Amino acid sequence: MRKFPSRPTLGMPAFTLLTVVVAVVAAFTLSACGQAADAPAAKPGAAPAAPVGVLTLQPQRVALTAELAGRTVAFQNAEVRPQVTGIVKTRAFTEGSDVKAGQLLYQIDxxxxxxxxxxxxxxxxxxxxxxxxxxxxxxxxxxxxxxxxxxxxxxxxxxxxxxxxxxxxxxxxxxxxxxxxxxxxTRVSAPIAGRIGRSAVTPGALVTANQATAMATLQQLDPIYVDVTQTSAELLRLQRDLAEGRLQRDASGQARVKLLLEDGSTYEQEGRLQFSELQVDPASGGVTLRAQFPNPKRQLLPGMYVRAQVQSGVQAQALLAPQAAVQRDPRGNATAFVIGKDGKAEARQLQTGPVIDGQWLVTSGLAAGDRLIVDGLQRLRPGMPVQAAPAAAPAASAAR
CATH class of the missing domain: 1.10.287.470 (Helix hairpin bin)
Incomplete structure (x- = not known):
């Protein structure tokens, strides 16, 4: 029978070292577990208050305007035609000049x-x-x-x-x-005072009584009319707001009108609304409004395209929000931040009207006394604590 060599036994020094290592590892493990069980969970640090500029909303009296497209129309327009037949001997005016009523224009033989x-x-x-x-x-x-x-x-x-x-x-x-x-x-005179255009006949031409072609056209340019079109729906809304007291007329009872010219400049003279037609155009669904403007420098000429800012009424308790404070969500809804009672940012959804002097007219979503955040909106989130400072007030509305 074969005998295998016996397994050597572990010596004392090696056994002692292994025991020490195991004991140390166990001690570290127990210590870590104890600390994990006994120590409370670490709390994240509180977010610092975001510095913002605020504006306290106050109701104010503003004039509401509607911007409408239109054309200029001569105050008076006269087509000069002969009332007798004959040969034109002389033309007594300069084309494009201003003439007086009764001034000689043509002399027929x-x-x-x-x-x-x-x-x-x-x-x-x-x-x-x-x-x-x-x-x-x-x-x-x-x-x-x-x-x-x-x-x-x-x-x-x-x-x-x-x-x-x-x-x-x-x-x-x-x-x-x-x-x-x-x-x-035979003396063809100016029927009205105004500016005369080009002449359709020259000396030596034969003209006949009451002919279809005008010899010249005479237009009175000062004052001048501006005809604009407003939708019937907008007219009904305006009448309803006036009847219910949400809008008021000014002391004169006539709506004021300002003009924006084709180059974007503002016409220096202010006009007054004269009348609106009593019927709606069935093709466009619009109503024609006519305003009258002074035109001493003859800057406005008939047929010019203009945009008229028609004052539709006065709102005595209007809330205006700077455009920089109003943002749009992905759906296009107007939103703004105010400081809530807890001193944190609070998001509001707004209903806005027209822009008045660079500010939105707020019809709902804000109230008088709200502290509207106008500066520091880049990283602001709902519920974030804020540190408020007064913001610069926007320019006051020109319509009072």
Missing amino acids: PASYQAALDSAKATLAKAEANAATAKLKAGRYDELAGIDAVSKQLRDDTQAALKQAQADVAAAAAAVRAAQIDLDR
Whole structure:
């Protein structure tokens, strides 16, 4: 039977070292477990308050305006046409100049009309002479009939001849007046004061009475009209707001209008709304409004495209929020931050109206006395503590 060599036993020094190592590891493990069980969980540090600029909202009186597109229209417009037929002898104005009412514009050859007037005057003189003879004869026959020297029939005939001669005088006088009118119409004068455009005829041209083509067009530019179109729905909303007291008219009762020109500049003169049409255009669903503007420098010309800012009313208790304080969420809703009662940022959803002097008109979502955050919005989140400081107030509304 084969004998295997016996396994050597572990010596004392090696066993002692292994025991020490195991004991140390166990001690560290127990110590770590004890600390994990006995020590409380670490609390994260409190977030620092975010510095923000705030504006305390106060109600104010503002004028609400609607911006509408429109065109300028001459205050008065007159197309100059001849009332007699003839050859144009002279043109007595400079194209594009201002003329006065009654000023001579064209002279049509008056020779034939002067001759007609002279003939009518001669006819009148002849009729007057015949009437004088008939009057004397009628007077004599009336006396003779009184003493039965002539028959009553002859007297009646002379009286009828007198009346016929008097009628001939009246007809001849009317012919003289008609001839004089035709002669006067050879002088074509300005019917109104204003600026005259280009001439459609030159000296030597033949013109006819009441022709379709105008010789020139005359327009009065000071004052000038501006016609704009407003939707019927907007007009109904305005009337409802005025009736319910949400809007008020100014002291004059007339809406003020400002103009923005095609180049974006503001017209220096302020206008007044004159009237609105009494019917709605079925094609566009709009109502035409007409405003009147002073135009002393003739800066506005008929047919110009303008944008009119029409004052629709006055809101006495309006809340305005700076545009920088109003943000949009992914759905396009207007939102803003205010400081809540706990001193933390609170998000509000707003309903806004038009922009007035660079500020949103807030119709709901904010109240008077709210501290609106206008600065420091970049990293602000709802519920974040804030450190408020007064922000610079925006420019005051010009409409009061």
